[in-house]
Amino acid sequence: MIGYMFVVLLGFLGSALAKGKADREPKGKFSIPALDVKSGPIVLEANQTLTITCRGRWELSWALPSAMIGGQEKVKLEDSRCGKQRQHYCSQLTLSYAQAKHTGSYRCRYRHQSRKQNAVYIYIADSRRPFVEEEKSIPEVLYINEGKPLVFPCRVTNPDARVSLVKQYPDSHVLKPDQRNIVWNSRRGFIIRSPTLFYVGMFSCKTSLNGTTHSISYLTHRQVNKIRDMYLNISSPHEALQGERLTINCTVTAEWNSRVSFKWDYPSKANSSNIIYEEMLKSKTHLVFYSLLSIPKLHSSNKGLFICQVFSGPVKREVNASVKVYDRPFIRLKARHGVCCRGSCRTEVLPSISKTTGFSCPKSHLV
Numbered sequence: 001m002i003g004y005m006f007v008v009l010l011g012f013l014g015s016a017l018a019k020g021k022a023d024r025e026p027k028g029k030f031s032i033p034a035l036d037v038k039s040g041p042i043v044l045e046a047n048q049t050l051t052i053t054c055r056g057r058w059e060l061s062w063a064l065p066s067a068m069i070g071g072q073e074k075v076k077l078e079d080s081r082c083g084k085q086r087q088h089y090c091s092q093l094t095l096s097y098a099q100a101k102h103t104g105s106y107r108c109r110y111r112h113q114s115r116k117q118n119a120v121y122i123y124i125a126d127s128r129r130p131f132v133e134e135e136k137s138i139p140e141v142l143y144i145n146e147g148k149p150l151v152f153p154c155r156v157t158n159p160d161a162r163v164s165l166v167k168q169y170p171d172s173h174v175l176k177p178d179q180r181n182i183v184w185n186s187r188r189g190f191i192i193r194s195p196t197l198f199y200v201g202m203f204s205c206k207t208s209l210n211g212t213t214h215s216i217s218y219l220t221h222r223q224v225n226k227i228r229d230m231y232l233n234i235s236s237p238h239e240a241l242q243g244e245r246l247t248i249n250c251t252v253t254a255e256w257n258s259r260v261s262f263k264w265d266y267p268s269k270a271n272s273s274n275i276i277y278e279e280m281l282k283s284k285t286h287l288v289f290y291s292l293l294s295i296p297k298l299h300s301s302n303k304g305l306f307i308c309q310v311f312s313g314p315v316k317r318e319v320n321a322s323v324k325v326y327d328r329p330f331i332r333l334k335a336r337h338g339v340c341c342r343g344s345c346r347t348e349v350l351p352s353i354s355k356t357t358g359f360s361c362p363k364s365h366l367v
């Protein structure tokens with residue numbers, strides 16, 4: 001509050017002084033600082049010298065393209081008093097050997113009132129570097145946020161550059177700006193106003209300059225937590241014999257770019273001989289994750305409820321199956337299509353077992 005009042009007071013004093021000294025000056029003049037360059041975009045060639053002078057009623061400061069901050073750039077700022085009665089503040093910016101990466105907006109503002117500013121956009125064209133950003137060998141990751149535009153930030157060093165947006169994966173497309181959903185802006189890049197699932201994948205901005213193709217790649221990512229479907233594959237009813245292998249396949253289908261994690265809960269979970277194997281399969285429209293729980297030798301202590309839990313961000317889902325383990329090899333099941341023989345018993349109600357073991361027994365042993 002005190003700081004704010006101080007600034008207001010200074011501003012008032014400053015304007016009162018200016019009034020006294022230079023009465024001829026129109027009232028609204030220098031309400032924002034003035035630049036000595038034309039207001040439209042300026043195009044320079046690489047290695048040329050850029051000079052801009054800013055003039056205003058109060059002390060000035062600059063906001064420059066980020067490539068000029070912190071680097072050992074050949075930028076020089078000279079502040080002075082100017083005007084007939086030296087009543088104004090001037091600041092001259094000189095950038096010798098301007099480079100493509102210096103392309104951007106150059107803003108001059110009042111030091112104590114940074115919203116009062118004037119800006120000019122400067123392109124520094126380089127026949128070997130069409131894009132302001134460096135071309136890297138690994139794609140930049142862009143995040144798609146729901147309800148927000150997606151910007152491929154491939155801004156260019158020359159406003160006349162012809163750039164195309166190419167979808168490279170999962171399928172190949174050249175996307176033409178339509179000025180409705182796909183907008184090209186040489187100062188920002190390609191803007192997708194309402195990005196759909198189509199915009200998830202690998203994209204690149206491409207341009208051709210003096211016979212050479214240049215491109216910048218992007219990998220777009222949409223964090224979604226959408227589980228479409230989930231099931232356990234274990235035949236029903238879930239009955240098995242002691243000593244046999246039990247395998248349960250927990251399968252989840254989810255939207256592209258989902259990430260899921262599995263958690264199993266079941267009796268005798270502490271036994272380290274149990275094996276869990278997980279894998280992800282990609283399809284054009286969705287992802288399939290599965291987790292296989294394998295118990296090499298069933299024991300009666302393994303009977304009970306097997307629960308597969310799946311987490312995707314805040315979303316949690318689970319499926320369960322109840323497994324019975326018969327500890328005696330002699331069991332007679334009521335199934336009509338069953339085969340039972342001395343020593344062990346197999347019936348049609350245990351299709352997974354008969355499939356996996358290919359069980360058969362001599363007719364003479366039938367009970």
Ligand SMILES: *[C@@H]1O[C@H](CO)[C@@H](O)[C@H](O)[C@H]1NC(C)=O
Pocket residue numbers: 046047126127
């Ligand atoms: C700019 O100057 C440097 C050093 O003199 C030179 O290597 C480079 O090729 C020049 N760039 C352009 C675009 O002329």
Ligand SMILES: *[C@@H]1O[C@H](CO)[C@@H](O)[C@H](O)[C@H]1NC(C)=O
Pocket residue numbers: 127128210
């Ligand atoms: C274009 O390429 C040719 C040969 O590679 C070169 O001689 C010429 O200077 C280049 N033009 C520009 C504008 O860089």
Ligand SMILES: *[C@@H]1O[C@H](CO)[C@@H](O)[C@H](O)[C@H]1NC(C)=O
Pocket residue numbers: 231232233
């Ligand atoms: C797994 O079970 C689901 C439904 O329970 C079924 O639709 C699917 O075909 C089964 N998959 C396999 C490989 O058995």
Ligand SMILES: *[C@@H]1O[C@H](CO)[C@@H](O)[C@H](O)[C@H]1NC(C)=O
Pocket residue numbers: 233249250251288290292
């Ligand atoms: C598990 O289920 C998935 C989907 O149903 C299937 O693609 C995969 O092959 C199954 N894995 C095994 C080992 O049965």
Ligand SMILES: *[C@@H]1O[C@H](CO)[C@@H](O)[C@H](O)[C@H]1NC(C)=O
Pocket residue numbers: 268271272273295296297298299301
């Ligand atoms: C763990 O499982 C193996 C075979 O599946 C079994 O032989 C062993 O007794 C079990 N150990 C415990 C502590 O349950």
Ligand SMILES: *[C@@H]1O[C@H](CO)[C@@H](O)[C@H](O)[C@H]1NC(C)=O
Pocket residue numbers: 305307319320321
């Ligand atoms: C097992 O699944 C069934 C049906 O999906 C559900 O009704 C039941 O509450 C679940 N049991 C447990 C212990 O989670």
